[in-house]
Amino acid sequence: QKEVEQNSGPLSVPEGAIASLNCTYSDRVSQSFFWYRQYSGKSPELIMSIYSNGDKEDGRFTAQLNKASQYVSLLIRDSQPSDSATYLCAVKRGQTGANNLFFGTGTRLTVIP
Amino acid sequence: NAGVTRTPEFQVLKTGQSMTLQCAQDMNHNSMYWYRQDPGMGLRLIYYSASEGTTDKGEVPNGCNVSRLNKREFSLRLESAAPSQTSVYFCASSMTGVDSPLHFGNGTRLTVT
Numbered sequence: 001q002k003e004v005e006q007n008s009g010p011l012s013v014p015e016g017a018i019a020s021l022n023c024t025y026s027d028r029v030s031q032s033f034f035w036y037r038q039y040s041g042k043s044p045e046l047i048m049s050i051y052s053n054g055d056k057e058d059g060r061f062t063a064q065l066n067k068a069s070q071y072v073s074l075l076i077r078d079s080q081p082s083d084s085a086t087y088l089c090a091v092k093r094g095q096t097g098a099n100n101l102f103f104g105t106g107t108r109l110t111v112i113p
Numbered sequence: 114n115a116g117v118t119r120t121p122e123f124q125v126l127k128t129g130q131s132m133t134l135q136c137a138q139d140m141n142h143n144s145m146y147w148y149r150q151d152p153g154m155g156l157r158l159i160y161y162s163a164s165e166g167t168t169d170k171g172e173v174p175n176g177c178n179v180s181r182l183n184k185r186e187f188s189l190r191l192e193s194a195a196p197s198q199t200s201v202y203f204c205a206s207s208m209t210g211v212d213s214p215l216h217f218g219n220g221t222r223l224t225v226t
Contacts, residue, residue, distance in 0.1 A: 008153075032212050043203055043217040044156070051212055088156070092211055101215065105155035 001026050004091050006104035014112050019076040021107050023089030026070070032092035033065055033072045038106065039085045048074060079111045115139055117218030119204045125224045126194045134189040134221050136204030142216070143209045145187035146171075147179065149200040150220070156203070162187055164209070194225045 005024050013019045021035075032051050036044035050056045050063040050072065062075040072091075076083055086106040093100040117138045124132055138145065147159040148171075158171030162181040176198060178190045187206075191198055201222050205215040 032214075034214050041220075043219050044215075046214045046216070049212070049214055090215075100211075101158075103156040105153060 002104075003027065003102035004089055004104040006087075006089050006107045008105060009108040010110055011107055012110045012112055013079050015079060015081060017079050017111075019079045019083065019109055019111070021074040021076075021087050021089075021109065022071060023073065023091075023104055024071045025089075025091040025102070027091070027093055028067075028070065030067075030070075030091045030093050033063070034090040034092070035061075035063060035072075035074045036088040036090060037083075037085045038088055044088055076109075079109075081111045081113050084109060084111050117204055117206055117216055119202075119218045119221055121221060122219070123222050125226065126191075127226055128195060129193050131190065131192050131194065132223075134191075134202055134204070135186070136188065136218060137186045138204075138206040138216070138218075139185065140206060140216065141184070142206035143184070144207045144213075145181065146205045146207075146215065147177075147187070147189045148203045148205065149173065150203060151200050159202075160189065191223075194223075196225045199223060199225045 035048040038044045048063040050065045056063045060077045064073045086108045088106045089104040119136045143164045146161040148156045157173045160179040162168045165184045180188045201220040205217045207213045207215045
């Protein structure tokens with residue numbers, strides 16, 4: 001079982017719609033959760049982080065965390081063509097040390113004008 | 114404030130050649146990382162340095178060595194390159210702590226023929 005699993009997509013949504021990206025993780029002791037956006041040929045860029053159960057909103061982005069069900073999601077409201085990218089979910093365990101961050105393989109999102 | 118910078122941007126090697134990827138960060142981060150990204154495999158950790166003076170292997174260290182030259186700089190050396198090392202390599206840095214996200218530099222596209 002992979003540490004972090006994402007649907008690879010592609011996920012296509014029309015401009016203005018809500019895009020919903022999901023991620024599940026296997027280790028219950030995971031404590032920190034991150035969403036990165038990666039445009040084709042570019043480096044991953046942090047867009048959201050969430051550490052406690054519930055929702056966290058930042059502009060058009062909302063991250064949702066449910067530790068009991070071991071999933072984290074990212075909602076993008078009013079999707080724009082510029083949101084077309086691959087979204088990476090990353091999960092960090094609680095123990096010290098740097099080798100405790102795990103990435104999913106990413107979901108490719110296409111926003112259709 | 115340049116963030117995380119790396120050289121070179123592109124590199125083509127013949128099998129058996131060696132090279133060094135250079136990385137520097139100006140964010141006063143303690144931890145630095147080298148990842149590789151391959152289609153369908155996601156980001157995989159090669160080596161990391163939790164703090165100046167320490168380095169540790171990640172998930173896929175084979176054929177590589179690293180040097181944490183000082184707090185700012187972390188280099189990755191490929192000894193006797195093989196076609197399996199064809200990939201995009203990313204350097205990243207972070208503060209210490211379970212809630213600290215990674216900040217990535219631009220990738221280096223390496224092709225080994």
